[in-house]
Amino acid sequence: MKEGYVLKSKGKPDGDALRKINRYTRREFTAEEIYTFSVVLCDNEIDRDGERFTEEALQKLAVLFVGKTGIFNHSMQTQNQTARIYDCAVERDGERTTQTEEPYCRLVAQAYLPKSDKNSDLILELDSGIKKEVSVGCAVGKVTCSICGADLKQGGCTHVKGKTYGGKTCCAVLSEPTDAYEWSFVAVPAQREAGVIKNFSTKDAENVEKMLSSADGELTLSAEQAHRILKRLETLEALAECGRMYRGELENSFVKYAGIAQPEIPAKTAARVAAEMDAEDLKCFEKAYRRRAQEVLPLSPQLAPAHRTESSAFNAEYKI
Known part of the structure; x- marks a missing residue:
C-alpha cells in the first residue's frame, strides 16, 4: 500500500509532542494553538500495483518522512502545504500476516497544523472523516522480483506480478528508500501520480510537464526529483x-x-x-x-569485381 488514511484526530498535543512540533516552528506554540492527528502512510502488504515495501524499507521511511509536509493531490506548490509530520514510527501487528506470510507492519505518522480561521474547514473535514485518504511520494533504490530476486530496475525477469509460482504470489519488492518527498490528501489514492516514484519514466515526464504548465507561482522540487529530471534530460x-x-x-x-x-x-x-x-x-x-x-545509373562501385560467366566452349577440348 503506497496510499494510506487518517487514523484519528488527537486534538491537543502532549508535552513530548509539543516539543517535537516546536522544532519546526519559528516561535514556541502552545498546545491550544496546535491541532494534531495520526495518519497511516503505507505498509508492507502487496498493493494493487503488485508491489510491497519490506519492513526494513518502512523503518528507513520512518526516518525520511519526519519533517515532510502534507499537500493536496501531489501538487508541489507552496500554497498547497497544509500539515507537517513531526513523528513517525513502524507499528507491527502480531496477530496479522501479509500475503507473503510476514508479520503485518504499517508506517504511522503524527502530523500537526496550526489552529486558524484558514485551517478551520480542514480540521472539520478531518474530524468528520471527509479528508481521510492520503498517498505518499518517495524514491527507492532497489526493486526486485519476489520470486527470483531479479533487479527489476535493470531489465527484470520473466515472472509476472500477480501470478502464482510454487504457491507464492509474484510481486515487486521495494527496498532501500533514498528519499521521501511528500504525502498528499487525495480523493482517489489510486490516481496515476500517486504512489512510489521508483524511476523517472515517461509518465513522470508527463506529470512534471503538467505540474510546470499549471504552476502560477513558486514550484518546489526536491533534490532527488531535480536529479532525476536532469538525468532524463x-x-x-x-x-x-x-x-x-x-x-x-x-x-x-x-x-x-x-x-x-x-x-x-x-x-x-x-x-x-x-x-x-x-x-x-x-x-x-x-x-x-x-x-x-x-x-x-548503377550504384555498385566501379572497382567491384565483375561477375564472370564462362562460355560453354571455354576449355571444351579438355571436357569429357
Whole structure:
C-alpha cells in the first residue's frame, strides 16, 4: 500500500509532542494553538500495483518522512502545504500476516497544523472523516522480483506480478528508500501520480510537464526529483543527437538519389523539400528515389569485381 488514511484526530498535543512540533516552528506554540492527528502512510502488504515495501524499507521511511509536509493531490506548490509530520514510527501487528506470510507492519505518522480561521474547514473535514485518504511520494533504490530476486530496475525477469509460482504470489519488492518527498490528501489514492516514484519514466515526464504548465507561482522540487529530471534530460538529449545524425544522413541520401533520378530538380530545392518532410515520408521518398537512381545509373562501385560467366566452349577440348 503506497496510499494510506487518517487514523484519528488527537486534538491537543502532549508535552513530548509539543516539543517535537516546536522544532519546526519559528516561535514556541502552545498546545491550544496546535491541532494534531495520526495518519497511516503505507505498509508492507502487496498493493494493487503488485508491489510491497519490506519492513526494513518502512523503518528507513520512518526516518525520511519526519519533517515532510502534507499537500493536496501531489501538487508541489507552496500554497498547497497544509500539515507537517513531526513523528513517525513502524507499528507491527502480531496477530496479522501479509500475503507473503510476514508479520503485518504499517508506517504511522503524527502530523500537526496550526489552529486558524484558514485551517478551520480542514480540521472539520478531518474530524468528520471527509479528508481521510492520503498517498505518499518517495524514491527507492532497489526493486526486485519476489520470486527470483531479479533487479527489476535493470531489465527484470520473466515472472509476472500477480501470478502464482510454487504457491507464492509474484510481486515487486521495494527496498532501500533514498528519499521521501511528500504525502498528499487525495480523493482517489489510486490516481496515476500517486504512489512510489521508483524511476523517472515517461509518465513522470508527463506529470512534471503538467505540474510546470499549471504552476502560477513558486514550484518546489526536491533534490532527488531535480536529479532525476536532469538525468532524463541527458538521456533524451543523447537520443535526440542520434536522431539528428540519422535524419541528416537520410536527407543527404534523398538529395543525392533525387538528383540522379530527376536531374532537373535543383539540389537546393530537393534539400528544402527533404527538410520539410516528416521521417516516415522522407524514408519512403528516399527509398523510391534510390530505386529509380539504380535504374538510371548503377550504384555498385566501379572497382567491384565483375561477375564472370564462362562460355560453354571455354576449355571444351579438355571436357569429357
